[in-house]
Amino acid sequence: MTAPLDNITVLDLTHVLAGPFASMTMVDLGAKVIKVERPGAGDDTRAFPPFKNDKSAYFAALNHGKQSIALDLKAEQDRALFERLLARADVILENYRPGTMEKLGYGWDTLHARHPGLIYGAVSGFGHTGPDALRPAYDMVVQARGGVMSITGEKDREPVRVGASIGDIVAGMFMLQGVLAALYERERTGLGRKVDVGMLDGQLAILEHAVAITSVTGTPPGPTGARHPSITPFETFHASDGLFVIAAGNDVLFERLCDTLGLPLADDPRFATNPARCENARLLKRLIEAVTLDNTKAYWIETLEAAGVPTGPIQNVAEVMQDPQILARNMVVNVLDHAGQPAYTTAGCPIKLSGLEERPDRRPAPDLDGDRASILTWLEGGED
Amino acid sequence: MTAPLDNITVLDLTHVLAGPFASMTMVDLGAKVIKVERPGAGDDTRAFPPFKNDKSAYFAALNHGKQSIALDLKAEQDRALFERLLARADVILENYRPGTMEKLGYGWDTLHARHPGLIYGAVSGFGHTGPDALRPAYDMVVQARGGVMSITGEKDREPVRVGASIGDIVAGMFMLQGVLAALYERERTGLGRKVDVGMLDGQLAILEHAVAITSVTGTPPGPTGARHPSITPFETFHASDGLFVIAAGNDVLFERLCDTLGLPLADDPRFATNPARCENARLLKRLIEAVTLDNTKAYWIETLEAAGVPTGPIQNVAEVMQDPQILARNMVVNVLDHAGQPAYTTAGCPIKLSGLEERPDRRPAPDLDGDRASILTWLEGGED
Numbered sequence: 221m222t223a224p225l226d227n228i229t230v231l232d233l234t235h236v237l238a239g240p241f242a243s244m245t246m247v248d249l250g251a252k253v254i255k256v257e258r259p260g261a262g263d264d265t266r267a268f269p270p271f272k273n274d275k276s277a278y279f280a281a282l283n284h285g286k287q288s289i290a291l292d293l294k295a296e297q298d299r300a301l302f303e304r305l306l307a308r309a310d311v312i313l314e315n316y317r318p319g320t321m322e323k324l325g326y327g328w329d330t331l332h333a334r335h336p337g338l339i340y341g342a343v344s345g346f347g348h349t350g351p352d353a354l355r356p357a358y359d360m361v362v363q364a365r366g367g368v369m370s371i372t373g374e375k376d377r378e379p380v381r382v383g384a385s386i387g388d389i390v391a392g393m394f395m396l397q398g399v400l401a402a403l404y405e406r407e408r409t410g411l412g413r414k415v416d417v418g419m420l421d422g423q424l425a426i427l428e429h430a431v432a433i434t435s436v437t438g439t440p441p442g443p444t445g446a447r448h449p450s451i452t453p454f455e456t457f458h459a460s461d462g463l464f465v466i467a468a469g470n471d472v473l474f475e476r477l478c479d480t481l482g483l484p485l486a487d488d489p490r491f492a493t494n495p496a497r498c499e500n501a502r503l504l505k506r507l508i509e510a511v512t513l514d515n516t517k518a519y520w521i522e523t524l525e526a527a528g529v530p531t532g533p534i535q536n537v538a539e540v541m542q543d544p545q546i547l548a549r550n551m552v553v554n555v556l557d558h559a560g561q562p563a564y565t566t567a568g569c570p571i572k573l574s575g576l577e578e579r580p581d582r583r584p585a586p587d588l589d590g591d592r593a594s595i596l597t598w599l600e601g602g603e604d
Numbered sequence: 605m606t607a608p609l610d611n612i613t614v615l616d617l618t619h620v621l622a623g624p625f626a627s628m629t630m631v632d633l634g635a636k637v638i639k640v641e642r643p644g645a646g647d648d649t650r651a652f653p654p655f656k657n658d659k660s661a662y663f664a665a666l667n668h669g670k671q672s673i674a675l676d677l678k679a680e681q682d683r684a685l686f687e688r689l690l691a692r693a694d695v696i697l698e699n700y701r702p703g704t705m706e707k708l709g710y711g712w713d714t715l716h717a718r719h720p721g722l723i724y725g726a727v728s729g730f731g732h733t734g735p736d737a738l739r740p741a742y743d744m745v746v747q748a749r750g751g752v753m754s755i756t757g758e759k760d761r762e763p764v765r766v767g768a769s770i771g772d773i774v775a776g777m778f779m780l781q782g783v784l785a786a787l788y789e790r791e792r793t794g795l796g797r798k799v800d801v802g803m804l805d806g807q808l809a810i811l812e813h814a815v816a817i818t819s820v821t822g823t824p825p826g827p828t829g830a831r832h833p834s835i836t837p838f839e840t841f842h843a844s845d846g847l848f849v850i851a852a853g854n855d856v857l858f859e860r861l862c863d864t865l866g867l868p869l870a871d872d873p874r875f876a877t878n879p880a881r882c883e884n885a886r887l888l889k890r891l892i893e894a895v896t897l898d899n900t901k902a903y904w905i906e907t908l909e910a911a912g913v914p915t916g917p918i919q920n921v922a923e924v925m926q927d928p929q930i931l932a933r934n935m936v937v938n939v940l941d942h943a944g945q946p947a948y949t950t951a952g953c954p955i956k957l958s959g960l961e962e963r964p965d966r967r968p969a970p971d972l973d974g975d976r977a978s979i980l981t982w983l984e985g986g987e988d
Contacts, residue, residue, distance in 0.1 A: 222789075224785035277820045364840070365918070366924060396781055408611070413959060420929060420933075427921060429662055433654050436654040436655070443764070463763070534754060535748070549802060572801065573797050
């Protein structure tokens with residue numbers, strides 16, 4: 221069985237999250253990823269908690285199936301080796317501050333002249349152009365500056381961070397889209413491209429309704445707690461034993477919801493249309509909860525699902541990792557250790573492809589410089 | 605100038621957000637996207653607020669540059685036309701409930717047999733397999749069930765929704781990655797693949813540290829307000845005129861921060877390492893704010909940036925859309941109307957490619973069935 225990126229070699233200079241998340245997906249799609257790390261400590265996330273047997277589970281999850289070689293790109297001998305790797309690579313990925321690769325002599329213009337087919341993916345805080353290109357950034361900075369914090373949290377309370385590091389991850393995903401499109405195009409043109417993604421740009425790109433509202437009304441939306449700002453009812457509700465979610469996204473679903481709850485509201489002018497329901501959202505929530513408080517979350521989720529109303533529990537991450545649907549989709553996988561034994565569990569790949577077997581295990585994450593010998597053998601023309 | 609997907613034709617049966625977000629990116633990368641809508645109302649989002657000149661700005665943003673044809677896939681004549689389009693398409697996208705395409709006679713097996721090179725991208729609430737495949741879902745349902753709500757918000761308060769619809773958008777982005785990888789592979793094999801992405805799967809896939817922590821400790825993390833759960837200081841701080849962000853992600857940055865604030869804490873055992881700082885995060889926040897409260901956000905952001913400490917404002921969406929860095933990156937673009945005049949502003953494409961000109965304008969979003977004539981001409985072999 222072949223995978224889409226089976227014949228692709230990636231030279232991966234990225235560290236921490238945005239870049240490694242993208243190259244992890246490339247591993248899942250079949251690519252050979254050679255992680256080039258700085259000698260000594262390697263990727264910062266090797267030191268990130270939590271640890272198991274003195275190794276970072278965080279690093280293991282993001283770097284499973286990659287090979288590692290430690291290279292000092294300022295040292296002559298290591299540069300020679302790096303250049304041999306470059307000559308074999310289809311893709312190079314980096315997340316240095318803009319200009320760093322140029323100082324090393326490996327900027328895009330130089331690489332493109334020497335290796336016209338090489339694709340160059342860069343992810344940085346603010347992108348490689350613009351007045352703030354050189355400023356340092358982390359996920360938290362772009363979540364704040366990029367607007368998502370301003371629409372997340374409760375009204376009249378301090379803004380909160382999105383619990384997932386979407387500043388990094390979304391940027392890594394956009395970069396990978398650019399790299400994959402460039403790989404496709406290269407089949408026709410023979411030429412690579414540079415893909416330059418800024419984390420700040422990526423945040424604005426996912427704000428959809430908030431951008432539309434601001435563009436048309438001039439007034440930016442604020443946070444709305446657990447409610448969708450422009451669909452009602454589309455939020456959390458109290459049952460007798462806690463909160464659950466109802467998402468009745470259109471009039472048909474609202475009518476079904478009313479029928480199921482025994483509430484004669486579908487023809488009530490205060491609630492008959494979505495704009496009216498948004499206008500009267502607080503009243504509607506109380507009328508619905510006056511019914512849902514009478515029974516358990518499990519009862520309502522089962523009853524509403526049977527009626528075809530979108531609903532569901534609010535699960536913590538342990539519950540998600542045991543969710544039967546998640547397990548049936550092979551979305552919890554083992555990362556093996558070098559002895560071939562399961563060492564950690566992590567999220568599977570959500571891209572399910574016909575003709576590609578779902579594997580319950582992932583190859584180990586590399587030790588720092590742990591694949592030097594096999595990479596040298598591969599460069600000599602042998603198998604790795 | 606060519607774009608990576610210049611020669612690609614996409615038959616896009618998706619509606620609302622996840623699928624249209626993916627096909628919007630394909631437009632930005634050069635593809636011809638033919639949006640197949642149901643006669644009468646078309647895509648639900650044509651009726652989504654906000655409106656300008658009676659047209660939805662939300663629809664316009666997500667569907668700029670696409671063509672529209674209205675087809676009833678149960679009507680014989682429309683099916684014949686649809687099949688002529690299929691024969692010309694490289695990619696088909698759909699986000700129906702699993703089984704719908706099979707009932708129409710256009711399931712993957714049938715299409716793959718007839719058009720071996722066609723790539724089939726599907727995005728659905730729970731994916732096309734597993735016990736819950738047929739259940740309805742919306743963004744809110746998968747944000748809740750998929751775990752991100754459990755780590756977003758304030759401790760001891762009700763969970764909140766992420767303000768951006770990441771349940772939809774992340775799933776659409778994973779689907780596009782699969783489609784692009786399949787397009788690349790098809791150059792070698794001649795064969796398409798089906799790409800099946802479930803929104804629930806996509807949520808687990810972005811939880812990185814939360815999955816690692818749960819996997820190793822057995823205890824799922826909870827929400828931590830505006831703080832990163834395992835890096836300190838990495839949160840919001842009060843200045844004299846409001847909140848701003850400091851993200852000192854390692855010891856070097858923490859030392860710089862202490863120097864800049866005049867705080868002798870870098871060698872203090874309570875704060876010398878990141879684990880110690882996490883342990884004493886509440887105390888550290890107060891010590892830092894005792895200094896930052898003395899001056900304005902603008903002062904601290906400028907001062908800390910000069911010292912190389914990652915920092916930034918918390919911006920609302922109107923402020924983001926005027927941010928000089930965002931504007932310099934062409935991240936706010938105009939969507940034109942059919943008269944060629946700017947009608948809306950929306951987010952630009954964050955995938956910046958060398959050799960591809962950044963355009964300040966986007967072609968209009970289509971009227972429902974507005975491109976029927978030109979699509980027919982194109983099918984006859986003429987230009988569209």
